Amino acid sequence: MSSVPVPVSSPRRAGTPLLALVVTLALGGCDGGAGASRDQVRAVGSSTVYPFAKAVAEQLARSDATIKSPIIESTGTGAGMKLFCAGIGPQHPDIADASRRMKRSEFDDCVAHGVKDIAEIQVGLDGVAFAEARGGSNLALTPQDIYRALAKNPYGRPNASRTWRDVNPALPDYPILVYGPPSTSGTRDALRELILTKGCDETQAMAALKASDHKRHDAICGEVREDGAYVDAGENDNLVVQKIEANPRAIGVFGFSYVEENADRIRGLTMSGVVPTYRTISDFSYPGARPLYIYVKKAHLKAIPGLQAYVTQWSKLWGKDGALAKLGMVVAPDAVLAQSARAVATMPSLDGGALK
Incomplete structure (x- = not known):
């Protein structure tokens, strides 16, 4: 990456024409001359x-009038990684939000x-939770x-289960219908990773196959079945709620x-x-708990106004009494938060060799 230095005779606020020019030139140098800037x-x-x-973005905009509220897009983790990894420059995102760790293949990309x-x-x-309408049958699952119920080829054979009772005689004779991401x-x-593979590996043969x-x-x-028992509902969780409210036997x-x-x-x-619950996820006793x-794209830190401030704002809100906990986020253990705070302050580069 190279950038074109611009003489600055006095400090400037974010959003001024001079800083916009700096952003244009710095990111343009990274991207081979792209002419657009982003503020x-x-x-x-x-x-x-x-x-x-979104909540962090809104809090930042309220706390500092010189910073424009960040643009937050819900694309799904995988699609977001693809956009994030596509390049350096103002046309590419600065941050990828993820409900699982980056994959080695994404890092290589x-x-x-x-x-x-x-x-x-x-x-x-957070946790991967299975839910039903308030008037549902209260399935007890493993x-x-x-x-x-959901594997395309459980134990290597095409999935022939049509009802929950086919899966487990203790479960009701209801059709399997699961709306998911x-x-x-x-x-x-x-x-x-947390549910399907864990259930699969409970058999000795599958555990041996893994090795x-x-x-x-x-x-x-x-692999998830594609015959209608599992319905890909996109990234719209509100739509899934409507679907399971309309059918109390759906999940x-x-x-x-x-x-x-x-x-x-x-x-x-x-x-x-x-x-x-909050407690069972925070202590990882719930099987679907996840970080x-x-x-953050480090090449953009100095070029995009407000990027460092936005990342820092996360650390101000993620504590036990913070705004994110009030929205439903499960707060990470103190040791993890301390490590994350150090990462916000020092921005160490991710080692791709530690990824899977």
Whole structure:
């Protein structure tokens, strides 16, 4: 990356013509001469992180009138990573919000497009929750039940289960109908890694396959059926709520924070006897607990007005008594928050070798 220095005779506020020129030239040099500039932060990614990212943006705009409110887009984690990794320059996002950790393949894609310095910051916790309408049947599920119900080829055979009783004789004779996130969603990735794979590996044969043929194991354990029992509902959680309210025998897959936010309309189902709650997610006793992240493009930190301030604002709001907890985010343990605060202050570059 190269930038064109611009003489500055006196300090300037964000948003002035001179600073806009600096942004144009600095990012233009990174991107091989792109001529556009941008005077506000842009973040893309997880629908689960979206309401928290939006709240941070609004708080920042209220606290500093010189900073434009950041643009926050809900694209899903996978799609957000693709946009984030596409390059350096004002036409590319500054931040990727993620409801799971960046994959090694995504990091390699970033590097291939010149995005070589990325800061990773864990901002809180959430959980993959299964929920039904308040008047539903209150299914008591396990990861193995979910695997047998939703896997495309459970234990290597095409899924022939049509009802929950086919999956487990203790469950009701209701058709399997689950509305969930698309393949680009971090919630879908967490469903696969935390629930489906866990249920799959409860059999000795699948656990052994993981050691002998990892690729085949991942396909058998992680692929979701496509015959209508699982319905890809996109990134619109409100639509899923409407669907399961209209059919009390249907189930939705959400981030826990969304279930908490809509507790008057839906309720979380137990997983292995554990109810998804703030406490069970914070202590990881709930099987679907997961960390939430933001990824910051370090090449944009000095060029995009408000980017460092926006990232710093996260650290002001993610505590136990902070605004994000009031919105339903599960606060990370103190040690994690301390490490995240150090990352905000020093922005260490992510080591791709630590990713899977």
